[in-house]
Amino acid sequence: MTLSPPLNSQSDPPLPPWESLPTMYDLPSENPEEKGLPDEFHFLQPLLLYLTFQPINWPPELVYSAADLNLYYDLEHPLWYKRPDWFGVIGVSRLYKGEDLRLSYVTWQETANPFVVVELLSPGTEDEDLGNKQIQKDQLPTNKPPTKWEVYERILRIPYYIVFSRYTNELRAFHLVGGHYEPMNLINGLLPMPELGLSLGLWSGSFRGISKLWLRWFTLDGELIPEPTEEATNAKERAIIAEQEATQAKRKAEILAEKLRQLGVNPDELDD
Numbered sequence: 216m217t218l219s220p221p222l223n224s225q226s227d228p229p230l231p232p233w234e235s236l237p238t239m240y241d242l243p244s245e246n247p248e249e250k251g252l253p254d255e256f257h258f259l260q261p262l263l264l265y266l267t268f269q270p271i272n273w274p275p276e277l278v279y280s281a282a283d284l285n286l287y288y289d290l291e292h293p294l295w296y297k298r299p300d301w302f303g304v305i306g307v308s309r310l311y312k313g314e315d316l317r318l319s320y321v322t323w324q325e326t327a328n329p330f331v332v333v334e335l336l337s338p339g340t341e342d343e344d345l346g347n348k349q350i351q352k353d354q355l356p357t358n359k360p361p362t363k364w365e366v367y368e369r370i371l372r373i374p375y376y377i378v379f380s381r382y383t384n385e386l387r388a389f390h391l392v393g394g395h396y397e398p399m400n401l402i403n404g405l406l407p408m409p410e411l412g413l414s415l416g417l418w419s420g421s422f423r424g425i426s427k428l429w430l431r432w433f434t435l436d437g438e439l440i441p442e443p444t445e446e447a448t449n450a451k452e453r454a455i456i457a458e459q460e461a462t463q464a465k466r467k468a469e470i471l472a473e474k475l476r477q478l479g480v481n482p483d484e485l486d487d
Contacts, residue, residue, distance in 0.1 A: 232323040236293050239311060244285055244318040246298075256381055257283070257335055260430060261301040263422050264333060266442035267432040268303050271412035279304045285319040286329070288370050293323075295360045302329040302373075305411065328371045331408065331415075333430065334363065336380035344378050345387070368396050375399075375408060377415060379430045386417055386430065407435055 229235070261282030268280045280303040285296040296319070304320075306327040311317045322328055334344045344363060360366075367373045368391065376389045376396060388406045389396035399406055405414035414433040422429055422442075432440045439445075472482040 232290050236290065236323055237321070238324055239317055239319045239321045242285070242287055242293065242296075242319055242321060246285075257300060259423055259425065260335060260379075260381070261333070263429055263431050263442065264301045264303075267440040269413075269432070269440050270303075270305055271434075272410065273305045276309050277306055279307050279309055279317075281317070281320065284317065287319060287321045287323075288366055289360075290323055292360070297363050297366050299329070299332045299363075300335045301333040303331045304329050322371065329373050330411070331375040331377065332367055332373050333377045333379065336378055336382070336385075364396075369394075374410070375406075377406070377430075381428075384417070384428050388415070403437060405433055405437060409435065413440070 265280050265282060268278070269275070270278055280301065282301045283298055284302075285298055286302065287293065287296045289295045302320075304325075304327055307325055311324075320329075336344055361370065364376075367376050372391055372394070374391045376391075378387045378389075379385070386401070386406075388399040388401075390399050391397075401416070405416040407414045412435060414435055414437065415430065416433055416437075418429050418431050418433075418439065420426065420429065434440065475482045
């Protein structure tokens with residue numbers, strides 16, 4: 216008598232998720248119901264974060280950041296995603312598998328989850344962004360995605376979560392401690408992240424011709440991380456200062472030489 220194998224038997228082990236689940240090429244990178252960016256601030260502010268995110272503890276080729284990019288996070292619900300206003304990752308290739316620009320960030324295809332996420336507060340998303348609309352995991356309907364706060368805290372366990380309101384200029388930050396977010400306090404006006412060698416804080420200045428209060432990256436010592444146009448301006452200013460100093464030094468030497476001649480000393484013979 217030949218026994219049939221149990222119905223739940225499996226001859227081969229299941230494929231790993233990076234082989235069996237959708238990749239960034241399979242999953243949509245845009246939601247047709249979301250037409251473009253909400254406003255110009257949601258373009259400029261993430262751009263400033265992107266340009267100044269330069270962790271000193273990591274080589275540039277292992278630093279990635281993105282704005283308004285679909286972030287897929289759930290193996291059991293591969294079509295669920297969140298779209299952070301900006302997020303940064305360390306320990307992953309700048310290009311997907313070192314070859315291609317990303318269409319989306321699919322966590323089961325990557326070697327690291329985001330390390331820091333920034334949400335720009337809008338009146339319609341305030342409760343979700345600040346975790347005021349949370350559903351217990353055991354009460355969460357299988358057909359309803361969790362909130363951003365739940366995804367960042369419980370599923371992806373992102374170490375730093377930052378929320379900034381341009382309406383009130385209020386900056387709120389949370390650090391993952393013991394599996395849940397704890398509020399962070401500003402230290403000298405900054406939010407230090409030692410793992411990155413950076414701090415995050417508010418800066419009053421002009422970016423792309425717009426003067427206002429911006430969120431941007433600093434060093435741990437509180438120095439600005441310059442973005443490219445600032446670096447060019449600083450280099451030009453340094454060149455001008457160096458030229459002015461050289462001109463002043465030359466003028467002082469000429470005055471000194473003239474005084475020596477008046478005293479009967481030939482300055483050209485002093486080196487002999």
